[in-house]
Amino acid sequence: MWTAIILSALAMTAIVALRYLAASGVFALVTNRVRPGYHARLGQQIRREIGWSLASAAIYGIPAGVIAWGWQEHGWTRIYIDWNAYPLWYLPIAPLLYLFAHDSWFYWTHRLMHRPRWFRVVHAVHHASRPPTAWAAMSFHPWEALTGAVVIPVLVFAIPIHVTMLGLVLLIMTVMGVTNHMGWEMFPRRLVHSRLGEWLITASHHQRHHEEYKCNYGLYFRFWDRVCGTDRGLSPNA
Template identity: 85%
Template sequence: MPWAAILLSAAAMTAIVALRYLAASGAFAFVTARVRPGYHARLGPQIRREIGWSLASAAIYGIPAGIVAWGWQTHGWTRIYTQWDAYPLWYLPVAVLLYLLAHDTWFYWTHRLMHRPKWFRKMHAVHHAS
Protein backbone atom coordinates (compact mmCIF):
# COMPACT_ATOMS: atom_id res chain seq x y z
CA MET A 1 0.00 0.00 0.00
CA PRO A 2 1.37 3.43 -0.88
CA TRP A 3 1.34 4.89 2.64
CA ALA A 4 3.04 8.12 1.59
CA ALA A 5 0.20 8.97 -0.82
CA ILE A 6 -2.46 8.13 1.77
CA LEU A 7 -0.70 10.19 4.45
CA LEU A 8 -0.25 13.11 2.06
CA SER A 9 -3.93 13.02 1.11
CA ALA A 10 -5.00 12.81 4.77
CA ALA A 11 -2.65 15.67 5.72
CA ALA A 12 -3.93 17.81 2.84
CA MET A 13 -7.56 17.27 3.79
CA THR A 14 -6.77 17.96 7.45
CA ALA A 15 -5.05 21.20 6.44
CA ILE A 16 -8.06 22.20 4.33
CA VAL A 17 -10.43 21.59 7.26
CA ALA A 18 -8.12 23.46 9.66
CA LEU A 19 -7.73 26.44 7.33
CA ARG A 20 -11.48 26.58 6.75
CA TYR A 21 -12.01 26.57 10.52
CA LEU A 22 -9.42 29.32 11.05
CA ALA A 23 -10.96 31.47 8.32
CA ALA A 24 -14.52 31.09 9.62
CA SER A 25 -13.71 31.49 13.31
CA GLY A 26 -11.27 34.32 12.56
CA ALA A 27 -13.95 36.19 10.63
CA PHE A 28 -16.43 35.62 13.46
CA ALA A 29 -13.91 36.85 16.06
CA PHE A 30 -13.11 39.91 13.92
CA VAL A 31 -16.79 40.87 13.59
CA THR A 32 -17.46 40.19 17.28
CA ALA A 33 -14.51 42.37 18.30
CA ARG A 34 -15.93 45.23 16.22
CA VAL A 35 -19.50 44.85 17.46
CA ARG A 36 -18.64 44.09 21.12
CA PRO A 37 -15.18 45.49 21.91
CA GLY A 38 -13.49 43.67 24.79
CA TYR A 39 -15.96 40.77 24.71
CA HIS A 40 -13.22 38.18 24.21
CA ALA A 41 -10.69 39.79 26.58
CA ARG A 42 -11.58 37.68 29.62
CA LEU A 43 -11.95 34.51 27.56
CA GLY A 44 -8.36 34.39 26.26
CA PRO A 45 -7.27 31.08 27.86
CA GLN A 46 -10.52 29.33 26.97
CA ILE A 47 -10.40 30.62 23.41
CA ARG A 48 -6.83 29.34 22.99
CA ARG A 49 -7.89 25.90 24.31
CA GLU A 50 -10.90 25.85 21.98
CA ILE A 51 -8.73 26.76 18.99
CA GLY A 52 -6.23 24.05 19.89
CA TRP A 53 -8.89 21.37 20.30
CA SER A 54 -10.67 22.49 17.14
CA LEU A 55 -7.47 22.26 15.13
CA ALA A 56 -6.81 18.81 16.58
CA SER A 57 -10.34 17.74 15.70
CA ALA A 58 -9.72 18.81 12.10
CA ALA A 59 -7.96 15.48 11.80
CA ILE A 60 -11.19 13.68 12.75
CA TYR A 61 -12.71 15.00 9.54
CA GLY A 62 -9.55 15.37 7.47
CA ILE A 63 -8.07 11.89 7.81
CA PRO A 64 -11.18 9.96 6.66
CA ALA A 65 -11.76 12.51 3.89
CA GLY A 66 -8.15 12.12 2.76
CA ILE A 67 -8.44 8.33 2.71
CA VAL A 68 -11.68 8.51 0.71
CA ALA A 69 -10.13 11.03 -1.72
CA TRP A 70 -7.10 8.78 -2.18
CA GLY A 71 -9.35 5.73 -2.67
CA TRP A 72 -11.50 7.61 -5.16
CA GLN A 73 -8.53 8.68 -7.25
CA THR A 74 -6.61 5.42 -6.98
CA HIS A 75 -9.28 2.73 -6.83
CA GLY A 76 -12.60 4.38 -7.73
CA TRP A 77 -14.05 3.67 -4.27
CA THR A 78 -16.78 6.26 -4.62
CA ARG A 79 -18.56 8.11 -7.37
CA ILE A 80 -17.48 11.71 -7.29
CA TYR A 81 -18.40 13.44 -10.49
CA THR A 82 -16.19 16.20 -11.82
CA GLN A 83 -18.12 17.11 -14.95
CA TRP A 84 -21.03 19.56 -14.62
CA ASP A 85 -22.91 17.89 -17.47
CA ALA A 86 -22.59 14.35 -16.05
CA TYR A 87 -26.00 14.65 -14.35
CA PRO A 88 -29.09 16.80 -14.95
CA LEU A 89 -28.94 20.37 -13.66
CA TRP A 90 -31.50 19.66 -10.90
CA TYR A 91 -29.11 17.09 -9.40
CA LEU A 92 -26.61 19.69 -8.12
CA PRO A 93 -28.89 21.43 -5.58
CA VAL A 94 -30.48 18.10 -4.61
CA ALA A 95 -27.03 16.57 -4.05
CA VAL A 96 -25.97 19.52 -1.88
CA LEU A 97 -29.14 19.27 0.20
CA LEU A 98 -28.74 15.50 0.60
CA TYR A 99 -25.11 15.98 1.64
CA LEU A 100 -26.09 18.62 4.20
CA LEU A 101 -28.85 16.39 5.55
CA ALA A 102 -26.49 13.41 5.87
CA HIS A 103 -23.69 15.49 7.42
CA ASP A 104 -25.95 17.29 9.90
CA THR A 105 -27.62 14.02 10.88
CA TRP A 106 -24.22 12.42 11.47
CA PHE A 107 -22.99 15.45 13.44
CA TYR A 108 -26.16 15.67 15.54
CA TRP A 109 -26.16 12.02 16.60
CA THR A 110 -22.41 11.85 17.26
CA HIS A 111 -22.69 15.04 19.30
CA ARG A 112 -25.59 13.56 21.25
CA LEU A 113 -23.48 10.44 21.83
CA MET A 114 -20.67 12.58 23.21
CA HIS A 115 -23.10 13.95 25.79
CA ARG A 116 -23.63 10.50 27.30
CA PRO A 117 -21.87 10.54 30.73
CA LYS A 118 -19.12 8.02 29.92
CA TRP A 119 -18.29 9.53 26.53
CA PHE A 120 -18.64 13.09 27.80
CA ARG A 121 -15.91 12.69 30.43
CA LYS A 122 -13.52 11.04 27.99
CA MET A 123 -14.09 13.01 24.80
CA HIS A 124 -16.27 16.06 25.07
CA ALA A 125 -15.98 17.75 28.47
CA VAL A 126 -13.13 19.96 27.25
CA HIS A 127 -15.56 21.57 24.80
CA HIS A 128 -17.79 22.70 27.67
CA ALA A 129 -15.00 23.66 30.08
CA SER A 130 -14.62 27.28 31.03
Protein backbone atom coordinates in the same frame (compact mmCIF):
# COMPACT_ATOMS: atom_id res chain seq x y z
CA MET B 1 1.54 4.29 -3.12
CA TRP B 2 1.87 4.73 0.64
CA THR B 3 3.86 7.92 0.14
CA ALA B 4 1.09 9.36 -2.00
CA ILE B 5 -1.56 8.39 0.56
CA ILE B 6 0.40 9.94 3.43
CA LEU B 7 1.01 13.13 1.45
CA SER B 8 -2.69 13.36 0.58
CA ALA B 9 -3.65 12.90 4.23
CA LEU B 10 -1.15 15.54 5.35
CA ALA B 11 -2.31 17.96 2.66
CA MET B 12 -5.96 17.52 3.60
CA THR B 13 -5.14 17.99 7.29
CA ALA B 14 -3.38 21.25 6.44
CA ILE B 15 -6.36 22.38 4.35
CA VAL B 16 -8.83 21.64 7.16
CA ALA B 17 -6.61 23.41 9.70
CA LEU B 18 -6.14 26.48 7.51
CA ARG B 19 -9.85 26.58 6.70
CA TYR B 20 -10.63 26.54 10.42
CA LEU B 21 -8.06 29.24 11.25
CA ALA B 22 -9.25 31.47 8.40
CA ALA B 23 -12.99 31.13 9.05
CA SER B 24 -12.79 31.34 12.84
CA GLY B 25 -10.27 34.17 12.62
CA VAL B 26 -12.48 36.25 10.33
CA PHE B 27 -15.57 35.83 12.50
CA ALA B 28 -13.56 36.42 15.67
CA LEU B 29 -12.45 39.76 14.19
CA VAL B 30 -16.07 40.56 13.34
CA THR B 31 -17.05 39.72 16.93
CA ASN B 32 -14.38 42.06 18.28
CA ARG B 33 -15.83 44.88 16.18
CA VAL B 34 -19.50 44.19 16.82
CA ARG B 35 -19.22 43.08 20.45
CA PRO B 36 -16.14 44.83 21.87
CA GLY B 37 -14.98 43.12 25.03
CA TYR B 38 -16.74 39.81 24.32
CA HIS B 39 -13.38 38.02 24.20
CA ALA B 40 -11.96 39.89 27.18
CA ARG B 41 -10.51 37.52 29.77
CA LEU B 42 -11.09 34.55 27.42
CA GLY B 43 -7.50 34.29 26.18
CA GLN B 44 -6.76 30.98 27.94
CA GLN B 45 -10.06 29.49 26.79
CA ILE B 46 -9.45 30.57 23.19
CA ARG B 47 -5.97 29.07 23.20
CA ARG B 48 -7.48 25.82 24.46
CA GLU B 49 -10.16 25.94 21.76
CA ILE B 50 -7.53 26.41 19.05
CA GLY B 51 -5.47 23.53 20.40
CA TRP B 52 -8.37 21.07 20.44
CA SER B 53 -9.52 22.32 17.02
CA LEU B 54 -6.15 21.76 15.38
CA ALA B 55 -6.13 18.21 16.79
CA SER B 56 -9.61 17.76 15.33
CA ALA B 57 -8.30 19.01 11.96
CA ALA B 58 -6.04 15.95 11.77
CA ILE B 59 -8.90 13.61 12.69
CA TYR B 60 -11.04 15.15 9.94
CA GLY B 61 -8.21 15.53 7.45
CA ILE B 62 -6.59 12.09 7.49
CA PRO B 63 -9.61 10.03 6.34
CA ALA B 64 -10.60 12.79 3.90
CA GLY B 65 -7.09 12.72 2.42
CA VAL B 66 -7.12 8.94 2.02
CA ILE B 67 -10.50 9.05 0.28
CA ALA B 68 -9.41 11.96 -1.93
CA TRP B 69 -6.43 9.88 -3.04
CA GLY B 70 -8.67 6.88 -3.73
CA TRP B 71 -11.11 9.01 -5.70
CA GLN B 72 -8.38 10.50 -7.91
CA GLU B 73 -6.39 7.32 -8.41
CA HIS B 74 -9.03 4.58 -8.44
CA GLY B 75 -12.41 6.25 -8.84
CA TRP B 76 -13.56 5.54 -5.30
CA THR B 77 -16.69 7.37 -4.16
CA ARG B 78 -19.68 8.70 -6.08
CA ILE B 79 -18.24 12.20 -6.50
CA TYR B 80 -18.54 13.19 -10.16
CA ILE B 81 -17.10 15.97 -12.32
CA ASP B 82 -19.10 15.68 -15.55
CA TRP B 83 -22.05 18.12 -15.35
CA ASN B 84 -24.05 15.76 -17.57
CA ALA B 85 -23.56 12.68 -15.42
CA TYR B 86 -26.85 13.39 -13.63
CA PRO B 87 -29.79 15.68 -14.49
CA LEU B 88 -29.19 19.34 -13.64
CA TRP B 89 -32.21 19.34 -11.30
CA TYR B 90 -30.29 16.87 -9.12
CA LEU B 91 -27.44 19.33 -8.46
CA PRO B 92 -29.15 21.17 -5.55
CA ILE B 93 -30.78 17.96 -4.25
CA ALA B 94 -27.50 16.28 -3.34
CA PRO B 95 -26.33 19.03 -0.93
CA LEU B 96 -29.72 18.96 0.80
CA LEU B 97 -29.46 15.19 1.21
CA TYR B 98 -25.94 15.53 2.63
CA LEU B 99 -26.92 18.29 5.04
CA PHE B 100 -30.03 16.47 6.26
CA ALA B 101 -28.12 13.20 6.72
CA HIS B 102 -25.34 15.01 8.58
CA ASP B 103 -27.85 16.90 10.69
CA SER B 104 -29.67 13.67 11.59
CA TRP B 105 -26.44 11.90 12.57
CA PHE B 106 -25.32 14.92 14.57
CA TYR B 107 -28.63 15.27 16.43
CA TRP B 108 -28.69 11.68 17.69
CA THR B 109 -24.99 11.37 18.49
CA HIS B 110 -25.14 14.78 20.17
CA ARG B 111 -28.03 13.67 22.38
CA LEU B 112 -26.10 10.51 23.23
CA MET B 113 -23.09 12.59 24.25
CA HIS B 114 -25.26 14.47 26.74
CA ARG B 115 -25.86 11.31 28.75
CA PRO B 116 -23.83 11.77 31.96
CA ARG B 117 -21.08 9.22 31.34
CA TRP B 118 -20.61 10.16 27.67
CA PHE B 119 -20.68 13.83 28.54
CA ARG B 120 -17.89 13.56 31.11
CA VAL B 121 -15.65 11.47 28.87
CA VAL B 122 -16.33 12.97 25.42
CA HIS B 123 -18.44 16.11 25.25
CA ALA B 124 -17.27 18.13 28.26
CA VAL B 125 -14.34 19.46 26.20
CA HIS B 126 -16.71 21.29 23.88
CA HIS B 127 -18.86 22.67 26.68
CA ALA B 128 -15.80 23.95 28.50
CA SER B 129 -16.16 26.95 26.20
CA ARG B 130 -18.15 29.31 28.42
CA PRO B 131 -19.20 31.37 26.60
CA PRO B 132 -18.57 29.79 23.20
CA THR B 133 -16.51 31.76 20.70
CA ALA B 134 -15.88 31.55 16.98
CA TRP B 135 -12.77 29.51 17.83
CA ALA B 136 -14.90 26.76 19.46
CA ALA B 137 -16.38 25.45 16.20
CA MET B 138 -14.03 22.41 16.11
CA SER B 139 -13.05 22.32 19.77
CA PHE B 140 -13.80 18.62 20.34
CA HIS B 141 -12.40 15.71 22.28
CA PRO B 142 -10.83 13.30 19.72
CA TRP B 143 -13.66 10.79 20.16
CA GLU B 144 -16.24 13.47 19.42
CA ALA B 145 -14.21 14.69 16.44
CA LEU B 146 -14.19 11.13 15.11
CA THR B 147 -18.01 10.95 15.16
CA GLY B 148 -18.09 14.04 12.96
CA ALA B 149 -15.20 13.05 10.73
CA VAL B 150 -16.85 9.87 9.43
CA VAL B 151 -19.99 11.53 8.04
CA ILE B 152 -18.84 13.01 4.72
CA PRO B 153 -16.48 10.08 3.94
CA VAL B 154 -19.43 7.69 4.31
CA LEU B 155 -21.83 9.87 2.33
CA VAL B 156 -19.53 10.24 -0.69
CA PHE B 157 -19.66 6.46 -1.09
CA ALA B 158 -23.46 6.40 -0.85
CA ILE B 159 -24.91 9.54 -2.49
CA PRO B 160 -23.74 10.92 -5.86
CA ILE B 161 -22.64 14.55 -5.71
CA HIS B 162 -20.90 16.93 -8.09
CA VAL B 163 -17.55 18.09 -6.80
CA THR B 164 -18.69 21.74 -6.73
CA MET B 165 -21.77 20.82 -4.68
CA LEU B 166 -19.53 18.95 -2.27
CA GLY B 167 -17.51 22.15 -1.93
CA LEU B 168 -20.76 23.98 -1.15
CA VAL B 169 -21.59 21.45 1.58
CA LEU B 170 -18.16 21.94 3.14
CA LEU B 171 -18.56 25.72 2.96
CA ILE B 172 -21.94 25.56 4.73
CA MET B 173 -20.50 23.21 7.35
CA THR B 174 -17.67 25.64 8.03
CA VAL B 175 -19.71 28.84 8.12
CA MET B 176 -22.53 27.45 10.24
CA GLY B 177 -20.13 25.70 12.59
CA VAL B 178 -18.34 28.98 13.27
CA THR B 179 -21.26 31.42 13.26
CA ASN B 180 -23.38 29.22 15.53
CA HIS B 181 -20.70 29.54 18.23
CA MET B 182 -20.04 33.28 18.07
CA GLY B 183 -22.32 33.99 21.04
CA TRP B 184 -24.33 36.64 19.18
CA GLU B 185 -26.74 36.63 16.28
CA MET B 186 -25.25 37.96 13.06
CA PHE B 187 -28.24 37.20 10.83
CA PRO B 188 -31.08 39.75 10.47
CA ARG B 189 -34.09 39.41 12.77
CA ARG B 190 -36.38 39.25 9.74
CA LEU B 191 -34.63 36.01 8.71
CA VAL B 192 -34.21 34.48 12.17
CA HIS B 193 -37.87 35.10 13.06
CA SER B 194 -39.28 34.24 9.63
CA ARG B 195 -40.99 30.98 8.70
CA LEU B 196 -37.74 29.80 7.15
CA GLY B 197 -35.81 30.86 10.25
CA GLU B 198 -38.07 28.71 12.39
CA TRP B 199 -36.48 25.66 10.75
CA LEU B 200 -32.86 26.83 10.58
CA ILE B 201 -30.27 26.86 13.35
CA THR B 202 -28.33 30.05 13.93
CA ALA B 203 -26.32 31.41 16.85
CA SER B 204 -29.31 32.42 18.95
CA HIS B 205 -30.68 28.86 18.76
CA HIS B 206 -27.40 27.08 19.46
CA GLN B 207 -26.49 29.56 22.19
CA ARG B 208 -29.46 28.27 24.17
CA HIS B 209 -27.99 24.78 23.97
CA HIS B 210 -24.76 26.03 25.51
CA GLU B 211 -26.76 27.77 28.25
CA GLU B 212 -29.19 24.97 29.14
CA TYR B 213 -27.46 21.80 27.76
CA LYS B 214 -30.58 19.61 27.46
CA CYS B 215 -32.18 21.19 24.41
CA ASN B 216 -31.50 22.42 20.87
CA TYR B 217 -29.25 19.54 19.76
CA GLY B 218 -29.41 20.09 15.99
CA LEU B 219 -26.68 21.30 13.67
CA TYR B 220 -28.32 22.87 10.60
CA PHE B 221 -32.06 22.35 10.96
CA ARG B 222 -34.53 22.39 13.81
CA PHE B 223 -36.43 19.40 12.36
CA TRP B 224 -35.35 16.74 14.87
CA ASP B 225 -35.55 19.13 17.80
CA ARG B 226 -39.14 19.93 16.86
CA VAL B 227 -40.11 16.30 16.20
CA CYS B 228 -38.54 15.11 19.47
CA GLY B 229 -39.70 18.01 21.64
CA THR B 230 -36.21 19.27 22.44
CA ASP B 231 -36.54 22.67 20.78
CA ARG B 232 -36.69 25.44 23.37
CA GLY B 233 -36.43 28.33 20.98
CA LEU B 234 -33.90 31.13 20.86
CA SER B 235 -31.61 32.49 23.55
CA PRO B 236 -32.46 36.04 24.63
CA ASN B 237 -28.75 36.59 25.28
CA ALA B 238 -27.51 36.11 21.71
